[in-house]
Every structure is written in structure tokens, then in C-alpha cells.
Amino acid sequence: MDKSAIVRLEKVGVTYQNKLVALESVSLQLNRGEFAVVLGASGAGKSTLLRTINHLTPPTHGRVIVDQLGELSKSPILRLHRKRTGMIFQQYQLIERCSALENVLMGRLAYHSFWRSLAPLPQLDQKIALQCLERVNLIDKALTLVKNLSGGQKQRVGIARALAQQPQLMLADEPIASLDPASSHQILSLLREICKTDGISALLSLHQVDFAKEYSDRIIGLAHGRVIFDGPPSRLETHHLEEIYTGQSLAAVI
Numbered sequence: 001m002d003k004s005a006i007v008r009l010e011k012v013g014v015t016y017q018n019k020l021v022a023l024e025s026v027s028l029q030l031n032r033g034e035f036a037v038v039l040g041a042s043g044a045g046k047s048t049l050l051r052t053i054n055h056l057t058p059p060t061h062g063r064v065i066v067d068q069l070g071e072l073s074k075s076p077i078l079r080l081h082r083k084r085t086g087m088i089f090q091q092y093q094l095i096e097r098c099s100a101l102e103n104v105l106m107g108r109l110a111y112h113s114f115w116r117s118l119a120p121l122p123q124l125d126q127k128i129a130l131q132c133l134e135r136v137n138l139i140d141k142a143l144t145l146v147k148n149l150s151g152g153q154k155q156r157v158g159i160a161r162a163l164a165q166q167p168q169l170m171l172a173d174e175p176i177a178s179l180d181p182a183s184s185h186q187i188l189s190l191l192r193e194i195c196k197t198d199g200i201s202a203l204l205s206l207h208q209v210d211f212a213k214e215y216s217d218r219i220i221g222l223a224h225g226r227v228i229f230d231g232p233p234s235r236l237e238t239h240h241l242e243e244i245y246t247g248q249s250l251a252a253v254i
């Protein structure tokens with residue numbers, strides 16, 4: 001595998017049980033330190049693509065190969081890969097009745113056995129979780145219940161939880177889809193700054209072209225389960241956008 005690669009997809013295809021082809025022969029390599037965005041209309045296969053990268057959705061065809069571990073197929077490899085892969089979700093996937101700190105501590109669970117994780121985690125984990133909250137500027141909300149936070153603050157807790165895993169790769173599925181434009185800018189710039197500072201590779205899915213162009217180093221354009229563009233934002237042209245958003249008004253996404 002190429003030295004700069006962190007994950008490589010080889011002809012990855014996903015067909016769901018209802019025979020729907022969600023991804024078709026996707027081959028691509030994610031590189032170290034890259035901040036990449038998958039851009040596509042609703043149903044293009046963005047979530048499916050992200051989920052194949054840690055086998056939450058195992059590919060029906062093809063292979064996912066990860067740096068230093070090899071092909072994602074056997075469970076010890078998958079466990080190690082998931083441990084070093086942080087995930088961020090559109091709906092945050094936080095436990096609302098727990099505090100921000102307790103949620104961030106969940107990011108440390110992969111470092112402990114099941115039985116150990118039933119007891120309070122060691123001080124080192126608490127320290128890491130607090131540092132992560134500090135990095136997303138939420139230290140003053142550490143003990144606030146998540147249900148009492150705003151959407152933007154919840155997503156910052158989501159980022160802190162992923163960061164507490166000390167990941168090499170971040171996968172973020174529509175991280176700003178539930179946020180207003182101001183919070184969206186705040187979240188994307190924070191995420192980019194953290195990933196760049198820590199050398200974490202990131203793959204985000206978005207459906208807004210402007211945000212993808214402003215924050216990414218690389219855009220992967222997906223249409224009907226196929227990669228139709230892969231390159232720097234400066235090379236993305238109107239005809240690519242037309243292909244990505246076939247049938248949708250471009251005015252609605254730009």
C-alpha cells in the first residue's frame with residue numbers, strides 16, 4: 001500500500017437486500033492528513049460509502065484495506081481500525097441525559113475491556129476527555145446535560161468524543177445538516193483546524209457545494225453510487241455539479 005495512504009477502497013460495491021445498488025465499484029485512496037469531502041445529492045450513496053470504511057456496512061463486492069492492518073475482514077483488524085477511527089453524525093448520537101463530559105468519556109471505551117469500562121474510568125481518561133472539551137471550547141459546559149445544549153454545542157461534544165479516541169481517521173456523515181449556517185461554519189472550521197493540527201485524516205459527507213469548496217482539500221463527487229469527480233475544489237466545474245445533482249435545482253445547493 002502507498003506510504004501516504006491511510007485507507008484504500010478497491011472496487012467497493014454495496015447492494016442492499018432489496019437489490020438496490022447503493023455503491024458501484026468505488027476505488028479510491030484516502031491519504032494521511034487529508035481533509036476530504038464526499039459531495040452528493042440525497043441517495044447518492046454518501047452514508048453508505050462512509051459506512052463501508054469501517055464496515056458498519058460491509059461491502060458486497062471489493063475490499064477495504066487499511067494502513068498497517070491490511071484488509072478489513074477479520075474481527076481483530078476491524079476492532080483495531082474502529083478504535084483509531086472517530087465518527088461524527090448528523091444527529092450527534094449522544095446520550096442526552098448524560099453530561100457533555102460523560103459523553104466524551106465514551107470515546108475512551110475502546111481503550112478498556114468491557115468489565116473495566118463498567119467502573120469509573122481512570123484519571124488519565126478523565127484528563128483526556130477534559131482536554132478534548134477544552135479544544136472544542138466547551139470546558140464550561142463539561143457538567144451540563146447534553147439535552148440542555150444547543151445543536152452547535154452538541155456537535156462540538158460529538159467532535160470531542162471522536163477526538164477522545166485519539167483517532168488517525170475521522171468519518172463525519174453530514175455533520176452540519178442539522179445546523180444553521182453560522183454554526184455550520186464554526187463546526188467545519190473547528191473540525192478542519194483540529195484535524196490539521198493533529199494530522200488526522202478526515203472524510204466528511206456534505207451536500208452543500210459552498211461548504212465543500214471552502215473547507216476541503218479534495219472533493220469526491222458521488223452520483224448514483226459512482227465516483228464522477230475526484231480532485232481539488234478548484235477543478236470542480238459546473239458540468240460536474242450538474243452530474244452530481246441531476247434532477248435537482250443547482251440554486252438549491254449552491
Ligand SMILES: Nc1ncnc2c1ncn2[C@@H]1O[C@H](COP(=O)(O)OP(=O)(O)OP(=O)(O)O)[C@@H](O)[C@H]1O
Pocket residue numbers: 016017018020021022040041042043044045046047048049207
Ligand atoms: N439499509 C438500507 N437498506 C436498503 N436500502 C438502503 C439502505 N440504506 C440506504 N439505502 C439506499 O441506498 C441508497 C444510498 O443511500 P445513502 O443513505 O448511502 O445515501 P446518501 O447519499 O447518504 O443520502 P442522504 O443525503 O439522503 O443521506 C439510497 O437509494 C437509499 O435509499
Ligand SMILES: [Mg+2]
Pocket residue numbers: 046047048173174
Ligand atoms: Mg446520508
